[in-house]
Amino acid sequence: MTEKQIIDYVKNHPSGKVKLAITDIDGILRGKYISTDKFLSVVSGNIGFCDVVFGWDSSDVAYDNVKFTGWHTGYPDTPARLGVSTFRKIPWENDVPFFLCELIGEPSYVCPRNVLQQVISKAEKAGYTPYFSQEFEWFNFEETPQSVNDKKHSGLTHLSPGMFGYSILRSTLRNDFFTALFEQLKKFDIPIEGLHTETGPGVYEAAIAYSGILEAADRAVLFKTGVKEIAYKHGIMATFMAKWSENLPGCSGHVHQSLWDKNSKTNLFYSEKDKNKMSDIFKNYVAGQLYCLPFILPMLAPTINSYKRLVEGAWAPTTLTWAVDNRTVALRALPLGTKSARLETRVVGSDSNPYLAMTACLASGLYGIKNKLKLQDATVGNGYRDTSHGVLPSNLWNATQAMKNSEVAKELFGEKFVDHFTKTREWEWRQFSKVVTDWELKRYFEII
Secondary structure (H helix, E strand, O other), X not given: OOHHHHHHHHHHOOOXXXXXXXXXXXXOEEEEEEEHHHHHXXXXXXXXXXXXXXXEOOOOOEOOOOOOOOOOOOOOEEEEEEOHHHOEEEHHHOOEXXXXXXXXXXXXXXXXXXXXXXXXXXXXXXXXXXXXXXXXXXXXXXXXXXHHHHOOOOOOOEOOOOOOOOOOOOOOOOHHHHHHHHHHHHHOOOOEEEEEEOOOOOEEEXXXXXXXXXXXXXXXXXXXXXXXXXXXXXXXXEEOOOOOOOOOOOOEOOEEEEEEOOOOOOEOOEOOOOOOOEOHHHHHHHHHHHHHHHHHHHHHOOOOOHHHHOOOOOOOOOEOOEEEOOOOOOEEEEOOOOOOOEEEEOOOEOOOOHHHHHHHHHHHHXXXXXXXXXXXXXXXXXXXHOOOOOEOOOOHXXXXXHHHOOHHHHHHHOHHHHHHXXXXXXXXXXXXXXXXXXXXXXXXXXXX
């Protein structure tokens, strides 16, 4: 649709309203409804968002350690731009018009969508067109927000019992929900390439169709919220936690990526001459990610819970490794052909902010190309056993300190962003560290 057609659609929609959202540092959509008249007054200009959405955590508790905003600034409105090109109709809300927003001007360094666009600009100036996609695993429960709260997040009813990955049988159970995901997400301009049950009770996995990187990130952010909203409509709760239970597999958010020429005609990752069919650009790109992984990890694994997933033998990587089509390594190269050659970054969890995860992947890959980094030998066999090039930081604090003190991270993303983002991760660690957990009570209450 042209911009005029979009505006006409909004004008004529019987609801008389528009839904807007902006993505915070945790990848959570923060938004509101505005009237059609209000939309028409801001569509060619700016709209104000209270900057607290970039000054608090996922539980709406205000940070006390960031410079961008706080009690010291009075939490003013900050100017945002409504992205007409992000227009969608929400099929589970009577096709209400929906738009994504982003910050503009000096404050934009805290806006994940802006940070991604800055790295995209670098790629394009170097002659590359990035194509990305993300796939997600998540758990589904026969619960509501109220029942989960009443049960204190314990003893929840899974959508289905047992371990039954790739089950044709279980996709028939609650097929109303399964079908609604496929069909309604497609209508929401989030085309799904594949949807299936994954191993674990009530676990689904979906692969989103690839596209230009900015559209891919938009799709991934909206996918997570879309799944949760469709689930609500079916009396189901969906969670994208990286690790729901210590006894069950974690949930990944693998990012697939490739670089094409400026005309999007040639996949620059493929080479017929190479024994692995990998071009020098592909090798440099992989080498860049491997080198940068210890300094960008909080952008791929941003929560306390993320690191419960990154453990040996749980289908998530722990070492700085790569190989061709090997699911035990951090970076899985897939040089499958002129159209499909790509890299799968397996470190990324389902709890990631897609804008930041894709920013980290692209920026680190470009770093390897720019510096012509030599690719280490591929891992043969079990990647968990190959520690010859190092291991990933094992918790959010260590990962955050590595990023905070990294000159590479500041070069890739800018000093202001690194300062703000790492302070939000330090805040997250502080909130966790002061809590007395069930594990501590069970272990120490009587015995110690």
